[in-house]
Amino acid sequence: MKIAVLGTGGGARCHIARLAELGHQVVVGTRDPKTTLARTEPDMMQNQPYGRWLADHPGIPLATFREAAAGADLVINGIDGHNAVKALTAIAEQLKDKILVDYSAPYTYNPDIEHPWPTPWGVNPIPDPCDSDSLGEQIQRALPDTKVVKAFVTQEQATVVAPKAIGGGDHTVFVADKDADAKQAVTGLLTYYGWSDILDLGDIVTARGMEMYTHMHGAIGFALGFGTHFGIKVVR
Template identity: 35%
Template structure:
């Protein structure tokens, strides 16, 4: 699949490398594709064979366009690419916007919803924003299975994104479809609890697992990850 990744930070780099390893055709979009200094910072990515181009080129390349830019700047960046160039594309949105004081830049809504509203002809799927980039691409690094959430209006787009998330190593039954893009709000607001847990445990490399009722009535801790069967 042709993937374009907007954002050359830690998240964008981790996802680009992982999807390239999984056999996808990945182009990374940089806001400064001709800046030698920035290209030096991305040397590892480039020497591994990944192409770094401008954001518009990455978008043009993409069947699935990944937003891994800072959430505070994402809508503005997408505007520079323009609605016509984005029309019909699946936008896999990982971004969360933080202000300097640690609060969310979209407190009463979500970035996912804002992108969907600003670009109604795109098909936005919010996912992966509840976990750190290292865990994103290495779910097996945790002591047990964690849950990844999906939010979006377009069922086909969610199926495609589900496939891309499993390509990162996530089991299909680790993915929980929350519903429409309005549910992105819950995923993004979790960032505040995420920060609390990270501070308390001393690591960003954790997940959360949805633990359902014990329908088997055994109280067992070893049941499979049966989110589909409450």
């Protein structure tokens, strides 16, 4: 399968490397390939410059968002939540009739709020939208001809692509969309990654729950020690 991964951050890199390892044809999308490759400083999450990372993963092409999406069978959205709707709307034609897996979190960074949640890197970001809307729904409304599946967002992406690294893989991942065939395709990808417990939450509206869970995920991470990967299990 030809899969486009949009974004070059740490999460996207997990998917890029794992998909290539599994034998898929991977193309990576970024706003401006020349600018991305010219960076020499780590990003905000202290990931090494993409060009340096790419040197250790040769043969994976880097293109614009538009070029990457145009030839793909399935697209994974790793664009940061603040810019996702705008960037994806700009390539709506290339995403038409395709499955878009969205794992972006709708974070607003450095929020000016009355009761901040302090973290080692400053005020914890806040989800916006939440409660009455979600980023997944916003993307679906912006792309009515695209099948948007919300998934992956309740785990670190390193865990999404290698679930058996934690508890032998005995934990739960979620998918949401109104299109059963699209969810089945994403479920197939998760199965290739190694997941066995994949819970269908229903319509894309349930993306609200997945996105709001990110705060709980962060709280658990702080309790376990920052950088500790973990899984959650729905016990029936």
